[in-house]
Amino acid sequence: MKKLSIALLASVLALTGCANSPMGVQQSFEVNQNAQYGKLINVREYGMQKAESNGVAVAGGAIVGGLLGNQVGGGRGKKLATIAGVAAGAYAANEMTKSPQIVPMVELHIRDDNGQSYTINQEKNANYYPGQRVRIVIRGNVGRVTPY
Numbered sequence: 001m002k003k004l005s006i007a008l009l010a011s012v013l014a015l016t017g018c019a020n021s022p023m024g025v026q027q028s029f030e031v032n033q034n035a036q037y038g039k040l041i042n043v044r045e046y047g048m049q050k051a052e053s054n055g056v057a058v059a060g061g062a063i064v065g066g067l068l069g070n071q072v073g074g075g076r077g078k079k080l081a082t083i084a085g086v087a088a089g090a091y092a093a094n095e096m097t098k099s100p101q102i103v104p105m106v107e108l109h110i111r112d113d114n115g116q117s118y119t120i121n122q123e124k125n126a127n128y129y130p131g132q133r134v135r136i137v138i139r140g141n142v143g144r145v146t147p148y
Contacts, residue, residue, distance in 0.1 A: 012105020036136045037148055043128045047102035056092045108137060108145050118125035120145050 069085020070078060104124040111117050119135060120143040128134075128147070135148045 007025045036112045036114075036138075038110045038118075038134060038136055040108055040128055040130050040132045040134055041111050041117070042109040042130060044107040045124065046105050048105045048109065050101040050103050058090050061096075062086045062090035063094025065092070108134070110134060110145065112136060118143060 013060055040136070051135075063086075063099050065085035065088050066082050067085070068089070069081040069083070072078065072081040072085075082140065105121060106124040108120045108128060109117070118138075120136070122144060128145075133148045136143050137144045
């Protein structure tokens with residue numbers, strides 16, 4: 001039973017880590033040898049609500065709560081504690097995911113050294129300001145900007 005409990009707990013922890021990426025945000029970007037350079041024309045900061053998988057969080061909370069409740073008492077009391085743990089864990093996980101999590105984003109208007117203009121939206125990874133020199137890497141329809 002303890003081996004099963006440990007395996008379930010490990011599965012829940014692995015699954016809850018899957019829902020932490022903001023929707024539409026490029027998390028990693030391969031460096032391209034054909035980087036372009038330019039200057040920021042305008043910068044607009046905004047927030048984007050993080051996409052949450054509420055079902056995964058609630059299921060994870062229920063499993064963890066059930067595992068903890070199963071450690072209490074014996075016989076019928078153990079069953080009741082397990083059921084109460086499942087309910088409490090699911091409720092707690094649901095409450096935690098209710099509050100919106102905002103990811104800081106930035107909209108960058110750039111003019112490259114060849115005079116071409118770009119508008120790129122990305123997760124804010126640095127402080128940007130108009131007139132700043134930047135490096136632009138574009139692959140397909142996804143662009144990434146970093147200070148230069």
